[in-house]
Amino acid sequence: MKTLHLFKTLAFAGIMLLFISIDPIQLTAQEVDESHTLTQSEKQQVVDSIAKFMREKYVFPDKGNEMGELVLNNFKAGSYDGISDPRKFADVLSEDLLTINNDRHIGVRYMPERIALMKKSETDENNKELEELEKREREFSNFNFKEIDILPGNVGYLKFNSFMDASVAGATAVAAMNFLTHTDALIVDLTDNGGGSPSLIQLITTYFFEDTEHLNSFYIREGDKMEQFWTLTYVPGEKLLNTDIYVLTSSRTFSGAEEFTYNLKNLKRAVIVGETTGGGAHPVAGHIINDNFIVRVPYGRAINPITNTNWEGTGIKPDIEVSKQLAKETAYKMALDSLVKKEQNEEIKNLLAWASKGLQAKLSPIIIDEKSIKTYTGNYGPRKITYANGELYYQRDDGPKMKMIPMSKDLFMFEEIDYFRLQIIVENGKAIAVEGHYDNGSTDRHDRS
Secondary structure (H helix, E strand, O other): OOOOOOOOOOEEOOEEOOOOOOOOOOOOHHHOOOOOOOOHHHHHHHHHHHHHHHHHHOOOHHHHHHHHHHHHHHHHOOOOOOOOOHHHHHHHHHHHHHHHOOOOOOEEEEOHHHHHHHHHHHHOOOOOHHHHHHHHHHHHOHHHEEEEEEEOOOEEEEEEOOEOOHHHHHHHHHHHHHHOOOOOEEEEEOOOOOOEOHHHHHHHHHOOOOOOOEEEEEEEOOOOEEEEEEOOOOOOOOOOOOOEEEEEEOOOOOOHHHHHHHHHHHOOOOEEEEOOOOOOOOOEEEEEOOOOEEEEEEOEEEEOOOOOOOOOOOOOOOOEEOOHHHHHHHHHHHHHHHHHHHOOOHHHHHHHHHHHHHHHHHHOOOOOOHHHHHHOOEEEOOEEEEEEOOEEEEEEOOOOOEEOEEOOOOEEEOOOOOOEEEEEEEEOOEEEEEEEEEOOOOEEEEEOO
16 A cells, blocks of 8 residues: 655645645655656656746745746756656756755655545545545644653653644644643753644744744745734643743754744743754745646745744754754753752752752763772672673562663662662772662662672
């Protein structure tokens, strides 16, 4: 069975949606119709149509004209004569267009199956095939909401990989935000989020502000008009007004995910942690060329009300630059350290400090020399420490063996149990006991057998 991918461009408040990924149509090899051989006349039709759409609709008319002229001249020069694979033809055209203006929303795609469904849906009002297909795709992915958690220290974590339109993903977003209502800090992970709909950006962002805020505007070339987006006047449930917000980014964070990040950064409502984002600030529409090809044409540009510009081509530089792999732990530790300073309850303060010290060990691993490690092995009452492959392992009674992660030369933590740590008591260079430390402040000790 051939895989189909959601491409249909929807509208919200007069704005065509930002595409939900840098390259939203990942065609599989099975999707390529190997029996379809490009003719010269079809190539000319595709090139002529691309030139027309770019000239008439691309957000910057001069660049649109240049792109149109480029593909027309390339066709006349025979640059595309040796291409018979329709998918390769689409890829080459996309690459050529990007040489004029490296707008990563631009693209040509070969997708006959999806086009057939779209055309059938447009001509037959009773046809539900495309609608049902898209509904199934959205629900199968849980609207791209991937993970929600309350981390130790009452820090919320929310990861979702696209901003689907609020008309379909709104209920899931509301449920997520209501689950996170009572967190003291929130990490929003957009490291794999390729963008999407301004409507979901509005909905989620509204939970972070008490008053109405102007988030973003779009200049639309057609009609020479502006469209504004503000936070909503109402969202279900309580807002997270006093919750510290951290947004995680990577080079894959793109389009609508960048708008969300850029809005919160300039409204000074979030700390951005991670990598510089992809750099796509143009809303885009898909235009059917024929039964086989679609071209994506950006038709507007974002204008932030604070900076009066956007992130196109440059991306958004984070406040704290770290790799994608370290972004979550870095933001989590920042959140805990900030909460420690503000917390008045000593018991909670100790729990926050406990979690923060554990994270520090992950961010800055401690290396202990092999000679010292081996001196720790032995039996300590019901507790046992063994050595294998350069690592220490801890076991109590008949429980599972757990790798010991150094926090210092003689203090260790465990992935499996975050409430417990083990201290090695050393005298005169010899391990004489172990002491268990618990996050509630209690301890217990066992001498070496």
